[in-house]
Amino acid sequence: MLHSEPETQIGHWRGYVQRHRAISAGDAEELEDHLREQIADLEQAGLSGGEAFLVAVRRMGDLDQVSREFAREHSERLWKQLVLTSGPDEQTDAHARRELAIVLGLAVASALAIKVPPLVGLGWTDDSAGFYARNLSLFVLPFLAAFFAWKRQLSWSDSLRLLVPPFALGAVVANAYPFTENGATEVLTAIHLPIALWLAAGLAYVSGDVGSHRRRMDFIRFTGEWVVYYALLALGGGVLVGLTTAGFATLEVNLSTVVPEWVLPCGALGAVIIAGWLVEAKQSVVENIAPVLTRVFTPLTTLMLLALLVAIPAAGGLVEVDRTLLILVDLILVLVLGLLLYALSARDPHAPPDTFDRLQLLLVVSALAVDALMLYAMFGRVAEFGVSPNKAAALGLNLVLLVNLAWAARLSIGFLRRRLPFTRLERWQTTYLPVYGIWAAVVVLTFPLAFGFA
Amino acid sequence: MKIDKDLVAASATPLVLGILADGGSYGYAILKRVNELSTGRMTWTDGMLYPLLHRLERLGYVAASWQVAPSGRRRRHYEITASGKQALAERRQQWEVVTGALDRVWREAAIGPKPLLAPAAGLER
Numbered sequence: 383m384l385h386s387e388p389e390t391q392i393g394h395w396r397g398y399v400q401r402h403r404a405i406s407a408g409d410a411e412e413l414e415d416h417l418r419e420q421i422a423d424l425e426q427a428g429l430s431g432g433e434a435f436l437v438a439v440r441r442m443g444d445l446d447q448v449s450r451e452f453a454r455e456h457s458e459r460l461w462k463q464l465v466l467t468s469g470p471d472e473q474t475d476a477h478a479r480r481e482l483a484i485v486l487g488l489a490v491a492s493a494l495a496i497k498v499p500p501l502v503g504l505g506w507t508d509d510s511a512g513f514y515a516r517n518l519s520l521f522v523l524p525f526l527a528a529f530f531a532w533k534r535q536l537s538w539s540d541s542l543r544l545l546v547p548p549f550a551l552g553a554v555v556a557n558a559y560p561f562t563e564n565g566a567t568e569v570l571t572a573i574h575l576p577i578a579l580w581l582a583a584g585l586a587y588v589s590g591d592v593g594s595h596r597r598r599m600d601f602i603r604f605t606g607e608w609v610v611y612y613a614l615l616a617l618g619g620g621v622l623v624g625l626t627t628a629g630f631a632t633l634e635v636n637l638s639t640v641v642p643e644w645v646l647p648c649g650a651l652g653a654v655i656i657a658g659w660l661v662e663a664k665q666s667v668v669e670n671i672a673p674v675l676t677r678v679f680t681p682l683t684t685l686m687l688l689a690l691l692v693a694i695p696a697a698g699g700l701v702e703v704d705r706t707l708l709i710l711v712d713l714i715l716v717l718v719l720g721l722l723l724y725a726l727s728a729r730d731p732h733a734p735p736d737t738f739d740r741l742q743l744l745l746v747v748s749a750l751a752v753d754a755l756m757l758y759a760m761f762g763r764v765a766e767f768g769v770s771p772n773k774a775a776a777l778g779l780n781l782v783l784l785v786n787l788a789w790a791a792r793l794s795i796g797f798l799r800r801r802l803p804f805t806r807l808e809r810w811q812t813t814y815l816p817v818y819g820i821w822a823a824v825v826v827l828t829f830p831l832a833f834g835f836a
Numbered sequence: 837m838k839i840d841k842d843l844v845a846a847s848a849t850p851l852v853l854g855i856l857a858d859g860g861s862y863g864y865a866i867l868k869r870v871n872e873l874s875t876g877r878m879t880w881t882d883g884m885l886y887p888l889l890h891r892l893e894r895l896g897y898v899a900a901s902w903q904v905a906p907s908g909r910r911r912r913h914y915e916i917t918a919s920g921k922q923a924l925a926e927r928r929q930q931w932e933v934v935t936g937a938l939d940r941v942w943r944e945a946a947i948g949p950k951p952l953l954a955p956a957a958g959l960e961r
Contacts, residue, residue, distance in 0.1 A: 412863060412886055412912050415905065419864040420882070443881030451887035455894070 388421060388431040399445060404453035417442060481659075484532060489655040492525040493648035506643050512568055516556040519576035522651040523583050524549050526658050530586035533662060540590050548582035552826070559830045566771040567830040574775075574822040580605070581819030598812040603727040604661055606672055606720070611657035619649050673728040677738065680721050680745055687714070687748040694755055708776040711756045715783040718749040722790060726808055735798045743798065746791045753784060771833040775825055782821050786814050839878050848880070848888055850927040856898060856916040857924055862905075863889065863912065889914060897923050 392414065399410045417438050424434035442448070496514075504510045527549070531541045552575055561568040587604060588597035623645055627637050725742055757780070793810055796802035855861060855869045863885055870878060892898045897920030905911040916924070 408912070409886060409890075411910060413883065415862075415909055415911050416864045416867075416882060416886075418907075418909070441882045443883040445883065447881070448883035448887065451884060452890070455887045455890050 388435045391432070391435045392417065392421075395439060402445060402449035402452075404449045409452060413442065413448075481533075481663075485529060485655060485659040488525040488529050489652035492522045492655055493652040495525075496521045496647050496651055497644075506647075512561065512563055512572075513557075515572035516561075516568065516575065517553075518572070519579045520549070520553050520556065522654045523576070523579045526655055527583040527586045529655060529658060530583060530589075534586065534589035536586060536589055541586065544585045544590050545582065548585075549579065552579055552582075555826055555830075559835060561830065561835050565836045567833050567835055570771055570775050570829055571826050574825040578819050578822035578826055581816070581822070584815075584819075592816075595809055595812040598815050599727065599808060602723055602811065602815065603672075604658075606724050606727060607661045608657050610671055610675070611660050612653060615653045615657055616650070619653065623649075672724050676721055676724040676728065680725065680738070680741055683717060683721060684741065684745040684748060687718075687745070687752050690752050691748060691755070694752075707756060708760065708773065708780065711753055712776055712779050712783065715749060715753060715780065715787065718745060719783060719786060722746065722787075723811060726811055729804070732804075735800065735804075739794065739798060743791060743794045746787050746794065750784070750787055750791065753780065771829055771836065775829065778821060778825070782817060786811075786817075837877060839874075844878060844880065847878075847931075849892065850924060850931060852885075852888065852892065853897060853916060853920055853924040853927070856914055857921060860913055860915040862903075862914065866914075892920070895923075896920070 395417065396410060396414055399405055399413060400407070405413070420438035420441060421431070421434040424437055425431060429437065499510070499513070500506060504513060506514075524545070527545050528541075530536075531545065536544075556571060556575060559567075559571075561571070584601045585592065587601045588594060591597050623641060627641060630637050722742065722745075725738075789810060790807065793802060793807050797804055797807055851870055851873070852866060855866050855873075861869070866889075867880060867882055867885055870880060889898065889900070893900050893914075896917060898914045899917050900912050900914050902910050903913040
């Protein structure tokens with residue numbers, strides 16, 4: 383009795399210490415040894431076990447501060463967490479190893495999947511380019527969804543119910559529709575199917591809890607961080623491939639078939655899974671990068687948009703008005719939306735509005751102004767030339783983004799005037815999330831039919 | 837009396853190195869020794885000692901090893917190294933300049949309350 387109470391308290395305390403990532407298992411052990419000695423001394427001085435524990439913990443000081451001090455001394459530790467095993471805890475160790483095995487298995491499966499078609503005669507040639515473009519996401523996203531399903535411990539029946547319909551439908555549409563080779567609708571399918579399937583994989587990410595706005599926000603965050611990780615992996619991979627090719631070239635070994643046929647496709651697909659795993663395994667690493675990226679690029683993008691706004695009238699209006707212009711505007715809006723989402727996902731929802739929020743509003747408003755100007759310039763032309771699949775897709779996407787950004791701007795004004803809580807802005811984006819998937823699905827399913835597979 | 841935080845921080849490294857120069861030791865014992873030396877007037881946040889020890893280890897001033905305590909638990913044991921002794925000697929010279937100057941100020945200006953401790957019985961013998 384006398385010793386059981388501090389023992390459980392020490393147990394709780396140990397758990398609390400271990401939650402600090404900058405404090406390694408060895409450090410926690412060292413601190414615990416210190417705590418125990420202190421308690422023993424205090425008990426000898428006449429304090430009860432509980433009292434001694436309280437005094438000892440208080441003398442240990444604010445653990446967050448101690449942890450910060452450790453982090454300063456061992457900044458590499460936050461990164462070390464990325465590697466396979468950490469700490470002597472055998473249970474988590476075994477779990478981490480199993481997760482790694484599953485991730486590697488899925489990455490390899492995805493890399494091998496794209497080498498299956500050549501076995502049945504669909505080689506990596508110009509003739510099959512359309513096939514690969516349409517199906518690319520089908521070689522990898524099912525594996526990513528499987529990883530989410532495993533990670534979230536989704537039951538088999540839920541997994542099948544949620545994931546099989548979208549992926550099966552995607553596979554059927556991508557391959558059963560009689561596309562004209564290199565036609566516009568084929569290209570549109572190649573672009574929109576990955577978006578629709580990414581959100582389908584999101585169903586597994588939110589473990590089927592589609593109504594939860596918190597989980598949807600997590601998925602938005604995941605997407606943003608995945609982009610950062612993938613870009614980093616792609617950069618590293620590119621450098622490595624370049625060096626390897628150059629190295630073998632000095633041996634007069636030509637890698638010009640191995641690299642494009644094996645290394646690039648298999649690496650690019652496997653990296654999708656690995657990046658997804660890295661985001662899941664160590665979210666906080668990038669959590670620190672996303673706000674920085676947003677803060678750097680929000681002012682720069684605003685400047686670019688304002689410069690455009692000044693330059694368009696100065697140049698005497700838009701000269702070349704065609705679908706490339708529409709696509710350009712769409713890309714600008716996507717960029718602005720991405721910045722908005724990054725900022726939202728990284729922001730402390732309780733903080734009052736600040737200068738950065740105002741800057742962000744300026745960004746959105748200037749993007750809307752550029753968009754309005756370009757849409758106005760295009761209007762007549764669309765009627766003139768009739769509707770093509772590309773124009774319809776670009777205009778539709780523009781509408782989807784325009785609605786989102788316009789309403790986001792309105793909410794953001796309310797937030798800046800302190801009439802609306804910040805959560806309303808978040809809520810709007812999470813509510814809107816399925817719209818992208820639905821629009822992408824509409825393009826994939828109906829456009830080829832509507833435009834005769836042209 | 838509470839010692840100013842910056843003073844505690846500035847004196848922490850020579851204190852720890854000085855204690856270790858007297859023989860290898862471990863975290864809790866080092867803190868207890870600091871308490872004895874300052875007759876309980878220098879209060880450290882206990883937890884902060886460990887990041888400091890790790891920094892000294894990184895700088896090569898101390899060497900750490902895991903040993904088994906009488907209680908049967910593992911315990912990290914710290915020893916001062918040669919370069920640690922050198923650093924300690926340097927620190928000591930610096931502090932002697934500082935305390936010497938302060939000493940003269942106290943005597944010549946004859947300001948403030950009388951010392952609580954016997955003169956110069958503080959940190960550096």
